[in-house]
Amino acid sequence: MTEKTFMAGFGGQGVISLGQLWVYCGMKEGLEVTFFPFYGAEKRGGIARASVIVSTEEIASPLVTAPDSAIVMNMDSLPLCEAVLKQGGTLIINSSLVKVDTKRTDARVIKVPCNEIAERLGDVKFANMVMMGALSKATGAVKLDKLEAVLKSFFSTSKHKFIPMNMQAIQEGAKAVG
Amino acid sequence: MAEEKRLMKGNEAMGEAAVRAGCDAYFGYPITPQNELTAYMARHMLDKKRVFIQAESEVSAINMVYGAAATGARAMTSSSSPGISLKQEGISYACGADVPIVVINVARSGPGLGGISPAQGDYFQSTRGGGHGDYYHIVLAPKSVQEAADLTYEAFDLADQWRMPAMVLADGMIGQMMEGVVLPQPKDPATRIAKPWASGNRPAGRDCNHVDSTHLVPEEFEQANIARFKRYDEMKKLLPRWEEQHVEDADLILTAYGTSARVSLGAMQMARKLGLKVGLWRPITLWPFPEKRLGELAGKRFLTVEMSMGQYIEDVKLYTHGKSEVSFYGRCGGMIPTEEDLLAEIRRILKK
Numbered sequence: 237m238t239e240k241t242f243m244a245g246f247g248g249q250g251v252i253s254l255g256q257l258w259v260y261c262g263m264k265e266g267l268e269v270t271f272f273p274f275y276g277a278e279k280r281g282g283i284a285r286a287s288v289i290v291s292t293e294e295i296a297s298p299l300v301t302a303p304d305s306a307i308v309m310n311m312d313s314l315p316l317c318e319a320v321l322k323q324g325g326t327l328i329i330n331s332s333l334v335k336v337d338t339k340r341t342d343a344r345v346i347k348v349p350c351n352e353i354a355e356r357l358g359d360v361k362f363a364n365m366v367m368m369g370a371l372s373k374a375t376g377a378v379k380l381d382k383l384e385a386v387l388k389s390f391f392s393t394s395k396h397k398f399i400p401m402n403m404q405a406i407q408e409g410a411k412a413v414g
Numbered sequence: 415m416a417e418e419k420r421l422m423k424g425n426e427a428m429g430e431a432a433v434r435a436g437c438d439a440y441f442g443y444p445i446t447p448q449n450e451l452t453a454y455m456a457r458h459m460l461d462k463k464r465v466f467i468q469a470e471s472e473v474s475a476i477n478m479v480y481g482a483a484a485t486g487a488r489a490m491t492s493s494s495s496p497g498i499s500l501k502q503e504g505i506s507y508a509c510g511a512d513v514p515i516v517v518i519n520v521a522r523s524g525p526g527l528g529g530i531s532p533a534q535g536d537y538f539q540s541t542r543g544g545g546h547g548d549y550y551h552i553v554l555a556p557k558s559v560q561e562a563a564d565l566t567y568e569a570f571d572l573a574d575q576w577r578m579p580a581m582v583l584a585d586g587m588i589g590q591m592m593e594g595v596v597l598p599q600p601k602d603p604a605t606r607i608a609k610p611w612a613s614g615n616r617p618a619g620r621d622c623n624h625v626d627s628t629h630l631v632p633e634e635f636e637q638a639n640i641a642r643f644k645r646y647d648e649m650k651k652l653l654p655r656w657e658e659q660h661v662e663d664a665d666l667i668l669t670a671y672g673t674s675a676r677v678s679l680g681a682m683q684m685a686r687k688l689g690l691k692v693g694l695w696r697p698i699t700l701w702p703f704p705e706k707r708l709g710e711l712a713g714k715r716f717l718t719v720e721m722s723m724g725q726y727i728e729d730v731k732l733y734t735h736g737k738s739e740v741s742f743y744g745r746c747g748g749m750i751p752t753e754e755d756l757l758a759e760i761r762r763i764l765k766k
Contacts, residue, residue, distance in 0.1 A: 270592070271421075271592040272590065294679075295593075296676055296680030296753065298587060298591050298676060299587075299753075301753065301754055
């Protein structure tokens with residue numbers, strides 16, 4: 237199994253954290269992982285992108301050029317993801333911010349209202365975690381069953397109080413895939 | 415017992431590996447894409463009562479490394495391509511004075527100030543003695559975060575053992591990406607190679623040591639250089655390291671180092687799925703080059719893959735002694751070859 241994912245959103249949406257947590261969990265589940273971020277010099281507002289690979293095999297190129305799945309966190313990211321997604325790949329769209337339909341008729345499209353779900357849970361900042369739950373459910377590549385322990389080492393102790401909400405966001409994201 | 419696998423950036427993994435190898439002193443100056451390495455050393459050297467100095471320039475940093483290493487300390491610097499160019503004078507001095515130092519180059523695109531994206535345009539500079547004078551030094555080329563850590567860790571021992579600079583030639587991809595890494599155990603200082611040649615802080619009654627690259631008597635200097643090159647010959651027998659896959663039955667061998675070798679591995683796997691007999695040959699030591707093994711493969715057809723306009727290809731041609739047809743595929747300016755484009759090139763060459 238090899239799952240290559242391209243993730244994009246605007247800076248501040250947590251795309252980089254999402255990518256890091258995805259591979260961190262994958263690694264804890266015994267997979268080979270690679271995470272490569274791209275972002276501009278902007279402190280806020282630029283497009284943040286991450287190439288992530290999880291695999292049962294040694295990972296060859298760390299560059300994701302034809303991803304099996306792509307995550308679209310905002311409107312500007314849609315054309316980027318449409319351009320690279322492999323034929324028949326999975327496109328997971330944050331339908332809270334992306335109101336148009338994709339041109340990629342070959343893709344398996346999953347719409348998840350990440351912002352609305354996150355806000356319902358208490359804070360829009362959990363939108364990336366909602367998306368990660370959806371990605372896990374849609375691809376099955378990373379089960380996220382080690383997530384709680386990963387979050388404990390990923391976040392400083394002062395932020396551990398947010399872990400239950402993160403876990404809930406993951407579950408809600410998975411449910412949204414149906 | 416092996417440690418737990420950690421998720422780390424290449425830059426941070428190299429920093430931690432240096433700490434565990436017993437780096438006594440780190441001197442650096444910021445430059446993208448290696449900044450996390452300097453930052454890591456700032457965070458982790460001082461609390462271990464070791465030396466960390468952010469120098470006022472790259473030139474200053476390399477000379478601090480040279481000075482610290484001349485006293486017997488394990489000293490290191492890191493930078494990226496334009497910064498490494500500035501350090502070449504100091505590296506030449508360290509080679510001339512037989513001083514072991516560790517230099518990490520997280521290479522970016524050039525020439526000039528260039529860009530901050532990954533590149534492999536520093537192959538000539540690294541493998542041919544990038545400063546002035548007649549010399550070489552060890553060059554190690556990692557392909558992954560794990561190897562970046564392992565080779566950095568080993569570089570300190572190799573430098574001490576052979577009394578010369580050891581360079582880890584990474585690139586912006588290796589430095590910036592995160593992968594799982596199992597870090598080596600902290601090195602026991604008791605296992606270090608003795609440095610009876612070091613200067614400074616000598617016990618009372620012992621002769622002074624003079625560590626210097628100056629030689630004003632040509633007859634003596636020639637002999638010193640000849641002796642150093644005899645050491646190089648010995649290293650060429652003992653140090654070369656490489657990785658190869660499916661070379662024996664290959665109609666075409668992809669050859670590349672570092673990040674390009676990862677892309678080549680992917681393209682090789684895609685080609686094999688199509689029934690194409692494609693192999694991969696990757697040097698891990700760029701100097702001394704695994705020339706003997708490549709010579710044994712002479713006659714096979716090669717495709718070198720680089721993130722440059724073609725530098726590594728010259729060694730492939732050199733060590734296949736004109737017996738191989740050697741083609742080139744490269745991207746530059748911070749562009750990285752893709753597996754798909756490389757596969758297309760393979761199919762074009764094999765006409766399949």
